[in-house]
Amino acid sequence: MNDPEHWLSANDQYLATMLDWMRERLEHLAAPDTSAAMMAKDVSQSGQQPAKAAKSRLRDRLFRSSEISATAPPALTTMRNDVQPAASAASKALLVPAPQIDEEAAEHPPALMVLAERLGLGEFERHTLLLCAAMELDTRMGALCAKAQQDPARNYPTFALALTLFDQPAWDALSPERPLRFWRLIEINQPGAQPLITSALKADERIVNYIKGLNYLDDRLAPLVMPVARNDAPLPPSQADVADVIVRQLQRLQGSGRLPVFQLLGSDSQSKLQIVQHALAQIDLTLYRVNADALPTQTADHETFMRLWQRESALLPIALYVDAAQVERSGNPHATAIHRLFSRHPGVVFLDTRDAWPELGRDSISLDIAKPTPAEQHAVWAAALGATGGDHPARLSGQFNLNAAEIRNLAADALAVSDGEPDALGAVVWDACVSQARPALDQLAHALQPKATWEDLELAAPEKTLLRQIAAQVKARKAVYDDWGFRERMNRGLGICVLFAGESGTGKTMAAEVIANDLGLALYRIDLSAVVSKFIGETEKNLRRVFDAAEDSGAILLFDEADALFGKRSAVKDSHDRYANIEINYLLQRMEAYRGLAILATNMRSSLDDAFQRRLRFIVNFAFPGLAERKAIWEKAFPSKTPLAGIDYQRLAKLNVTGGSVTNIAINAAFLAAHAGSPVTMPIILDAARAEFRKLEKPFSEADFRWLEPVGAKA
Numbered sequence: 001m002n003d004p005e006h007w008l009s010a011n012d013q014y015l016a017t018m019l020d021w022m023r024e025r026l027e028h029l030a031a032p033d034t035s036a037a038m039m040a041k042d043v044s045q046s047g048q049q050p051a052k053a054a055k056s057r058l059r060d061r062l063f064r065s066s067e068i069s070a071t072a073p074p075a076l077t078t079m080r081n082d083v084q085p086a087a088s089a090a091s092k093a094l095l096v097p098a099p100q101i102d103e104e105a106a107e108h109p110p111a112l113m114v115l116a117e118r119l120g121l122g123e124f125e126r127h128t129l130l131l132c133a134a135m136e137l138d139t140r141m142g143a144l145c146a147k148a149q150q151d152p153a154r155n156y157p158t159f160a161l162a163l164t165l166f167d168q169p170a171w172d173a174l175s176p177e178r179p180l181r182f183w184r185l186i187e188i189n190q191p192g193a194q195p196l197i198t199s200a201l202k203a204d205e206r207i208v209n210y211i212k213g214l215n216y217l218d219d220r221l222a223p224l225v226m227p228v229a230r231n232d233a234p235l236p237p238s239q240a241d242v243a244d245v246i247v248r249q250l251q252r253l254q255g256s257g258r259l260p261v262f263q264l265l266g267s268d269s270q271s272k273l274q275i276v277q278h279a280l281a282q283i284d285l286t287l288y289r290v291n292a293d294a295l296p297t298q299t300a301d302h303e304t305f306m307r308l309w310q311r312e313s314a315l316l317p318i319a320l321y322v323d324a325a326q327v328e329r330s331g332n333p334h335a336t337a338i339h340r341l342f343s344r345h346p347g348v349v350f351l352d353t354r355d356a357w358p359e360l361g362r363d364s365i366s367l368d369i370a371k372p373t374p375a376e377q378h379a380v381w382a383a384a385l386g387a388t389g390g391d392h393p394a395r396l397s398g399q400f401n402l403n404a405a406e407i408r409n410l411a412a413d414a415l416a417v418s419d420g421e422p423d424a425l426g427a428v429v430w431d432a433c434v435s436q437a438r439p440a441l442d443q444l445a446h447a448l449q450p451k452a453t454w455e456d457l458e459l460a461a462p463e464k465t466l467l468r469q470i471a472a473q474v475k476a477r478k479a480v481y482d483d484w485g486f487r488e489r490m491n492r493g494l495g496i497c498v499l500f501a502g503e504s505g506t507g508k509t510m511a512a513e514v515i516a517n518d519l520g521l522a523l524y525r526i527d528l529s530a531v532v533s534k535f536i537g538e539t540e541k542n543l544r545r546v547f548d549a550a551e552d553s554g555a556i557l558l559f560d561e562a563d564a565l566f567g568k569r570s571a572v573k574d575s576h577d578r579y580a581n582i583e584i585n586y587l588l589q590r591m592e593a594y595r596g597l598a599i600l601a602t603n604m605r606s607s608l609d610d611a612f613q614r615r616l617r618f619i620v621n622f623a624f625p626g627l628a629e630r631k632a633i634w635e636k637a638f639p640s641k642t643p644l645a646g647i648d649y650q651r652l653a654k655l656n657v658t659g660g661s662v663t664n665i666a667i668n669a670a671f672l673a674a675h676a677g678s679p680v681t682m683p684i685i686l687d688a689a690r691a692e693f694r695k696l697e698k699p700f701s702e703a704d705f706r707w708l709e710p711v712g713a714k715a
Contacts, residue, residue, distance in 0.1 A: 007108060007213075008213045010108070010110065011110045011111055011212075011213045012212075012213070014110040014112070015110070015112070015137065015211070015212070017099050018098075018099065018112075018130055019134055019137060019138050021098060021099055022130065022131060022134050022141070023138070023140065023141070023144060025165055025166075026141075026144040026145065026147070026148045026165065027144065027147075029148040029164065029165055030144065030147035030148040030150075098127070098167075111210055111211050111212070111213055111215075112126065112129075112130060112211045113126075115207070115210060115211065115315065116129075118314045118315065119179045119183050119185070119311070119314055120179050121179045121180070121185075122168075122170070122173075123166075123167075123168060124162070124166055124167075124168050124169055124170050124173055125173050125178065125179055125180050127162070127165075127166045128157075128159075128162040128166070128173060128180065128186075128201075129180060129185055129186065129203060129207070129211075130211075131157045131161070131162055131165070131201075132157050132186050132201045132202060132203035133203040133207070133208045133211050134157075135156065135157065135202070135203070136203060136208045137208070137212070141157075142155035142156065143155060145157055145161060148161060148164075148165070149161055154198075154200075156200040156201065156202075157200070157201045158197060158198050158199060158200065158201060159173070159174055159196065159197040159198075159199075159201065160197040160198050162201075163197070174196060174197070182307075183307070183310075183311050184204060184307060184308070184311070185203065185204055185207050186201050186202065186203055186204065187201070187202045187203075187204060188200070188201060188202075189201075189202065206218045206219075210315060215315065215316065217288070217312060217316065217318070218308050218311075218312055220304075220308060221305070221308055221309060221312065224290055224294050224295070224296075224305065225288040225289065225290045225309075225320070226288065226289050226290075227286065227287070227288055227289075228273055228276075228277050228287040228288065228289050228321065230277060230281060231274060231277060231278075231405070233404065233405075233408065235274065235275065235278050235404070236372035236373070236376035236377075236379070236380065236404055237376065238370070238372060238373055238376060239271060239274070239275050239278075239369070239372065239404075240278070242275050242367055242369055243275045243276075243278045243279040243282075244279075245367065246262060246275070246276065246279040246280075246367070247279050247282050247283060249262075249365060250279075250283060250348065251283070258346050258362065258363070259346060259347065259348055259349075260362065260363040260364050260365045261342050261349050261350075261351055261360050261362060261363070261364040261365070262276075262349070262350045262351065262364070262365050262367060263351045263353060263356050263357060263364050263365065263366040263367065264276070264350055264351065264352050264353065264367055264369050265353060265354065265355065265356060265366055265367065265368050265369065266354065266368060266369045266370055267325070267354060267548050268369065268370065268371050268403055269323060269325055269352050270403050270405055270406070271369055271370070271371055271372075271403045271404070271405075272350075272352050272369050273287075273289070273321065273352075274403070274404065274405060275369060276319075276321060276350050280319055280348075284317055285317050285318060285319045285348060286316070286317060286318050286319070287318075287319050287320075287321055288318055288319070288320055288321065289320075289321040289323060290320060290321070290322055290323065291323050292322055292323060292324040292326075292327045292334045292335075292337075292338055293327070293334055295322075295334055295337040295338065295341065296337065297333040297334060297336070297337050302337050302340060302341075306340070306341055306344060306345060309345065309347075310344075310345055310346075310347065313345070313347035313348075318347075318348075319347070319348035319349065319350065320345075320347065320348070320349045320350070321349075321350045321352065322338060322341070322349065322350065322351050322352065323352045324338060324351055324352060324353050324357075325352050325353060325354055327353075329357065338351070338357075339359075339360060339361060340361075342360045342361055342362055343360065343361025343362060344361075346362075351364075371401055371402065371403045371552075372403060372404055374397050374398065374478065374481070374482050374487070375397075375482060376404075377396075377397040377400075377401070377402060377404075377407060378393050378394060378397035379393075380404050380407045380408065381393035381396050381397055381407055381411065384407055384408050384411030384412070385411050385414075385415070385425070385429075386415075388415070388420050388421075388422050388425055389425075390422055390426070392425065392426050392429065392430075394478060395426075395430075395478075396429065396430070396433060397478065398477055398478025398479075398482075399433075399474075399477075399478075399521070399554045400433045400436070400552065400553060400554045401551050401552045401554075401595065402433070402436065402552060406436065410429060410432045410433060410436070411429065413432060414428045414429035414432055430520060433553065433554065434520070434521060434522050434553060434554065434555070435522075435553075436552060436553045438522070438553070440545060440548075440549035441522075441524050441546065441549045441550060441553070441555060443545075444526070444531055444542055444545060444546050445524035445525060445526050445546060445557070446524065446525045446526075447522060447523070447524055448509075448512075448513060448516075448523045448524070448525055448558070450512075450513035450514070450516040450517040450523050451513065451517065452510045452513040452514045452517060453514060453517060453518075454468075454514055454518070456510065456514070456636060457507065457510060457511060457514050458507070458625065458629050458632045458633050458636075458659065459507060459511070459622070459629075460623065460629075463620050463621065463622065463623075466618055466620050467511055467514065467515060467620060469618070470496065470498055470515060470597070470617075470618055470620075471515050471518050471519055473496055473617070474496060474515075474519055474521075474597050475519065477494075477496075481494060494593075494595045495591075495592075495593070495594040495595045495596055495597070495598065496596075496597045496598070496617050496618075497591050497592075497594070497597075497598045497600070497615060497616050497617055498597070498598070498599055498600070498616060498617055498618040498619070498620065499562075499599075499600045499601075499602070499605070499608070499613070499616050499618070499619045499620065500512070500599055500600065500601045500602070500620050500622060501601075501602055501603075501605040501619065501620070501621050501622065502603070502621060502622025502623060502624075503603060503622070503624060503658060504603055504658070504660060505657075505658030505659055505660025505661050506622035506623065506624060506625065506658050506659060506660070507622055507658075507659050507660075508560075508601040508622050509525075509558065509560065509601065510659070511620070511622070512556065512558045512599050512601070515556065515597070515599075516556050519556075521554050521555060521556050521597075522553065522554075522555040522556070523555070523556045523558060524546075524550065524555050524556070524557055524558065525558045525560050526546065526557060526558065526559050526560070531543060531546065540586045543586070543587065543590060544590065547590050547594055550594075550596055551594060551595055551596050554596055555596065556596065556597045556598075556599065557596070557597070557598045557599065558599045558601060559598065559599065559600045559601065560601050561601070561602065561603070562600035562601055562602045562608065591615060592615055600616075605619075624658065625658060625659060627653050627654070628653075630652075630653040630655070630657070630659075630662070631649050631650060631652075631653035633659045633662050634649045634652045634653055634662060635649050637662050637663060637665075637666035638666055638670070638680065642670060642680060643673075643679035643680065644679055644680050644681075645678075645679040645680065645681045646681060646682055647680070647681075647682060647685070648682055651682070652685065652689075654704075655689055655704070656698075657689075657692065657693075657696075657698075661692050661696065664692055665685065665688045665689045665692050666685075666688075668688040668691065668692070669684050669685045669687075669688040672684045672687065672688060682707045683707045686705040686706075686707050687705070689705060690705045
C-alpha cells in the first residue's frame with residue numbers, strides 16, 4: 001500500500017471502527033442495568049456485600065500490569081506487579097471485545113499501531129491514548145465519559161475511567177517512566193489536591209494529528225530547529241568520499257540502538273552541511289539544524305526539548321545538526337546542554353565544531369572536513385561559468401579558497417550582472433570574490449583602499465625587484481603548487497609571508513598598497529587592539545578568525561608594528577609568560593599554514609622572534625631615503641591639481657625626512673596655502689616642514705627653513 005491516499009482512507013476506517021468500539025464500551029459501562037447486573041453477579045460469585053464487591057473489583061483492576069512491548073525504549077523502567085488477578089467473568093461478558101486488525105492493516109498498520117510500536121505502548125496504554133484522542137475526534141465522547149463516570153462534571157477521560165473500561169488494566173501506566181507520560185503523549189490537569197486517577201486527561205495535539213494520519217514536526221520545536229534545504233548539486237570527489245563514510249557508518253550501525261555522534265571538524269560549516277545533507281538524502285533522512293546558542297539551558301526547558309526531539313525522532317525520519325563552531329566549551333551553559341543532549345539522545349546527530357569534543361557521553365566519530373581542493377574548485381568554477389569562463393577558473397581557483405556552494409552562487413551572480421560578456425565577467429566575479437569575506441574581516445581588521453602604483457614607489461632597485469617578485473609569486477601560485485606538483489610534496493609553507501623592515505615613514509605601508517593594487521586584492525591592516533586580548537585563549541581565537549576569512553578571500557594581511565605581536569618568546573616565570581608564549585607558538589604555526597600573502601611591518605627587526613624570520617619567504621629592508629630618493633618623493637608629493645609656485649625640489653630634498661614626513665609636510669602646506677588664499681610656495685612648505693621637525697623632535701637650525709627669493713624672481 002504505497003498510495004498515501006489509500007493508506008489515509010484505511011487509517012480513517014480503522015479509527016472509525018475503534019471509535020465505534022470505544023462508544024459501545026462506554027455505553028455498556030454507563031447503562032444502569034449493566035452496573036447492577038455486574039454488581040449482582042459479583043455478589044453471587046463472591047458472597048460479598050455489594051459495596052465490598054465493588055471495591056474488590058476496582059482493586060483487581062488497579063493492580064493489573066499491562067504487557068510491556070518489546071520495542072519499549074531501553075531507558076524506560078517498568079513497574080511490574082506479579083499479582084494479576086483475572087477479571088470477573090461478568091465484566092468480560094458485558095464489555096465489547098476490541099476489533100481485530102485484518103491482514104492488509106497488519107502489513108501496512110494504521111498510525112496508532114505504528115506509534116504504539118515505536119514508542120513502546122502496551123495494549124492498555126494504547127487504548128487509554130485512543131480514549132483521550134477520541135475527545136478530539138468525536139464530539140459525543142464527552143457526554144459518554146460523563147455518563148460512564150456517573151458525574152456530569154466529568155465529561156473528560158480519566159485514569160479511573162480507563163482502568164475500569166479496558167481489559168488488562170495496569171496501574172503502572174500512570175508512571176512518569178511509562179510511555180504515556182514519558183513521551184508526553186497525554187497531558188494531566190491535576191489542580192490542587194485532586195487525585196491523579198480522577199484528573200482530566202488530554203491527548204497531545206501533535207499525537208492526535210499523528211493518529212489521524214497527519215505527520216509533521218512538533219510546532220514547539222519549530223522556533224529552535226530549522227530544516228536544511230535539499231541541494232542536489234554534486235559534491236566534489238573529496239567531499240563525496242566523506243559523505244559515503246557517513247552513509248556506511250549509519251548503515252552498519254542501524255538497529256544497534258546506540259548511534260555515535262558524528263563530529264565534523266574544520267572551519268567550513270557550509271561544506272559540512274552539504275556533505276551531511278547529501279549523505280542523509282541517500283538514506284531518506286531529513287536534516288534539521290539547531291544553533292548551539294538556541295538550545296535551552298534551563299533544566300526543565302532542556303528536558304522538554306530533548307524529550308520532544310526524541311519523540312519526533314521515533315515518529316519521523318530526521319537527524320539533528322548542532323552548530324557549535326563558535327561555542328566555547330569551558331564554563332558555557334550551552335556546552336553543558338550539548339553534552340546532556342548527546343548523552344541521552346540515541347538518534348542520528350552531527351556536531352559542527354572546529355576541534356573534537358572529548359567525553360560526549362557516547363561514542364563519536366570525528367571527520368575532518370575541508371573545502372574542495374584547488375583542482376576541484378577549478379572544476380566547479382569551470383562548470384559554473386561555462387563556455388564564457390575562459391581562463392578565469394584557473395585564476396580564481398589559484399587565488400581564492402571557496403566551497404562549491406559559494407562558487408556556484410558567485411558565478412551565477414556574475415553571469416547575471418555581466419550578461420555573459422567574457423571581459424566584464426572576469427572583473428565582476430573577481431571583485432565579488434574579493435568582497436566575500438569582508439564582513440568577517442571588518443570586525444578585527446581595517447580595510448585599506450590601495451591607490452598607490454609602482455610609479456608612486458620610490459625605492460632602491462634591489463628592494464623594488466623583491467616587491468615585484470612577491471607579486472609574481474602570488475600570481476603564479478597555482479602553476480607552481482598544482483600544475484608543477486609542489487603541493488603534493490608540501491603540507492606547510494604554501495603561503496607567502498614577508499617582512500618589511502625599516503623606520504617609520506619609509507614606505508612599508510605604501511609598498512603593501514602597491515602590491516595589493518597590482519594583484520587586485522583587498523588589503524587589511526590588522527588592528528592589534530581588537531585582536532590581542534587579556535583573556536586567555538581569546539587572542540588565538542581572534543587571529544584564527546582573521547586568518548580563515550583572509551585565506552578564503554585571498555586578502556593581503558598587513559601586520560603593522562608586528563614586533564608588538566610577533567615578539568620574542570620570553571622565559572616562563574609565571575602563567576602570563578606561559579600563555580604569551582602559547583600565543584606566539586600559535587602564530588608560528590598559523591603563519592606557516594596560511595596560504596595567502598601576509599606582510600609583517602616593523603620598525604625594530606631585531607625584536608622579532610627568530611623562528612618567525614626563518615619562516616619568512618622575503619625580507620625587504622626599507623632604508624632611510626637618500627638625497628635622490630627624497631627629491632623624487634618631493635616631486636610626487638603634490639597632486640597635479642595643486643597650485644604651485646616656485647618650488648625648489650633640490651632644496652626640499654636636503655630636508656632629512658622620510659617619505660611619510662614628506663606627505664605630512666605637503667598636506668599641511670596645502671592647508672596653509674588654502675587658508676592664505678595663495679598657491680603653495682616654498683616659504684609655506686618650509687613653515688610646514690619646521691612644524692614637522694618640532695613634532696618629531698628632530699634637531700634643526702632656523703637657517704634650514706629660511707627662504708630667499710632667487711635673483712630675478714617676481715615679487
